[in-house]
Amino acid sequence: MFSQLSVANDCEQINDNCAAVGEWKFSLAVGAGVYTNPLHGGDDIPLVLIPQISYYGEKIFFENNALGYSFFENDQLTISAITQLNHEKAYFTRWHPQNILIESVSSGDVITPSEGDPVDEDKYVEVDIKDVSNRRWAIDAGVQFNWFINQTTDLQVQLLHDINNVYNGLNGQIELTRVMRIEPLPNTLMSLSVGTNINSKNLVDYYYGISQTSESSVDLDYQGKLSINPYFRLVLTHQLSERWRAKLNIKRIFLDDAMTNSPLVKDDYINTIFAGVSYDF
Amino acid sequence: MISSRWKTVVYLLVGGLVLQPLSASSTSQLIIKPSVCMVKKRGDSCKMKVNVIWQNTQPIDACLFQNDLRLRCWKATFDINENLEISLDQDMKFTLKNREKILAYQHIKVNTALPKKLRRRLRADWSFF
Numbered sequence: 001m002f003s004q005l006s007v008a009n010d011c012e013q014i015n016d017n018c019a020a021v022g023e024w025k026f027s028l029a030v031g032a033g034v035y036t037n038p039l040h041g042g043d044d045i046p047l048v049l050i051p052q053i054s055y056y057g058e059k060i061f062f063e064n065n066a067l068g069y070s071f072f073e074n075d076q077l078t079i080s081a082i083t084q085l086n087h088e089k090a091y092f093t094r095w096h097p098q099n100i101l102i103e104s105v106s107s108g109d110v111i112t113p114s115e116g117d118p119v120d121e122d123k124y125v126e127v128d129i130k131d132v133s134n135r136r137w138a139i140d141a142g143v144q145f146n147w148f149i150n151q152t153t154d155l156q157v158q159l160l161h162d163i164n165n166v167y168n169g170l171n172g173q174i175e176l177t178r179v180m181r182i183e184p185l186p187n188t189l190m191s192l193s194v195g196t197n198i199n200s201k202n203l204v205d206y207y208y209g210i211s212q213t214s215e216s217s218v219d220l221d222y223q224g225k226l227s228i229n230p231y232f233r234l235v236l237t238h239q240l241s242e243r244w245r246a247k248l249n250i251k252r253i254f255l256d257d258a259m260t261n262s263p264l265v266k267d268d269y270i271n272t273i274f275a276g277v278s279y280d281f
Numbered sequence: 282m283i284s285s286r287w288k289t290v291v292y293l294l295v296g297g298l299v300l301q302p303l304s305a306s307s308t309s310q311l312i313i314k315p316s317v318c319m320v321k322k323r324g325d326s327c328k329m330k331v332n333v334i335w336q337n338t339q340p341i342d343a344c345l346f347q348n349d350l351r352l353r354c355w356k357a358t359f360d361i362n363e364n365l366e367i368s369l370d371q372d373m374k375f376t377l378k379n380r381e382k383i384l385a386y387q388h389i390k391v392n393t394a395l396p397k398k399l400r401r402r403l404r405a406d407w408s409f410f
Contacts, residue, residue: 011399012399013399014397018399018401021400054404061402061403063404065409066409068403078401156404156405193408233407237406
């Protein structure tokens with residue numbers, strides 16, 4: 001059913017795996033989708049219009065939110081210094097922390113009352129907004145390894161540290177991606193990735209920890225721990241014409257207990273689903 | 282027996298069919314030289330002087346179009362042999378038309394002088410989600 005692509009590691013034609021050196025690539029996808037927000041009181045992020053931009057020079061590269069410089073490159077391995085925006089803050093930008101009440105009698109139960117709901121004020125303690133609403137955007141920098149195992153499979157490893165003194169910690173990613181043609185469907189590619197995000201204690205603590213509220217006698221402390229969040233991603237691309245493509249993107253991140261134990265976190269997953277068409281300019 | 286009047290009609294029809302191709306205008310292929318324009322890199326605009334050649338057995342009004350852009354017209358001409366300056370940044374079709382009737386056409390290609398250098402992408406497709 002599936003077949004390997006006849007594209008060499010050193011690239012023979014422009015496609016999803018290969019870019020022309022010195023050229024900007026811009027595409028715009030339109031469709032319907034959602035990026036779920038795991039926070040209590042956090043709104044899911046709708047996906048309707050998705051611009052994508054990339055540039056590959058001889059050494060430098062830019063892909064959406066990441067800028068890199070490849071200082072070692074051979075047929076199988078590329079090592080790059082990269083910097084990119086840490087997306088953890090994104091969940092807190094669509095978040096209404098004033099709605100979060102934490103049950104004081106049993107550890108960590110959280111409700112997000114909607115307007116008009118009766119709330120037993122003795123039973124719930126409101127988290128001090130000052131303690132949880134000051135999360136900042138972090139910019140990470142570090143190193144990325146790309147190991148092109150064969151024509152269709154590659155392994156990517158990242159190790160990053162924030163450079164603007166936000167969480168003062170590390171995060172890493174390991175991802176294995178395999179790209180295949182689907183024989184029964186002409187002009188269709190399937191990209192399947194499995195991987196894991198690893199966030200250091202400091203990162204989890206900064207974004208998902210809660211410090212003791214000074215006026216409350218209830219123990220609302222939550223201190224973050226190192227978290228390992230595995231995920232899978234499936235991208236189906238069907239070439240409709242030279243510039244138009246139909247896209248289906250499905251990703252699910254399984255959140256570690258180190259995150260889900262935080263009173264701020266409601267879900268133990270983050271889903272990304274998008275279906276639409278994209279146009280290459 | 283076929284009457285002489287019917288014979289006349291048949292002769293006229295046959296004669297008309299035989300003579301019809303001779304009376305219609307006979308057009309030749311449109312030749313534009315050179316048919317390839319070289320640029321340094323993709324997206325660069327290409328300007329060049331081309332020689333346009335076309336012939337017809339009957340005088341005819343004709344206009345040369347670059348895609349939908351009218352470049353030049355000739356009135357009651359038998360043949361065209363003219364140099365024109367053209368500008369294009371991608372492959373284009375040049376068409377010779379008599380009003381809306383297409384008489385002949387030719388494609389002009391834009392080629393890059395250097396083959397593109399390619400690099401393996403370092404992020405999986407749609408990995409930013």
